[in-house]
Amino acid sequence: MLPFALAIISLVAAGFALWPVLNGSPAGALGGETDSVLGRLLQRKRTLFENLGDLELEHSMGKMPTQDYESMRDALELQAALVLEHIDLLQRTRASDNHDAAARFCILCGESLPARARFCSACGGKVA
């Protein structure tokens, strides 16, 4: 019985941890969706850095054993690194989307080009 209860508890915990991310997933407007995910990630980043700051302060005031401090700091830094990586990925994806959304035309024949086209479909010219 106990292992089963533990499994339920960890599932619920995982559900709560993932909820802010999963919650934003229903098919919606892509731009707004990206913004709200990005907004949540930026909020999460702020919180993590605040927590790191608090942790740093508590340790410097001698309120926290160094071993606890180091393991908590490592955990927070790992989360912060993941969040930063995710933010970076989202921002780069969005930047390249914006780039592709801008009108692109073949410099040889003036044909409009689909996003990510490498060659012009009309004249076969290489796209810069």
Ligand SMILES: [Zn+2]
């Ligand atoms: Zn062309």
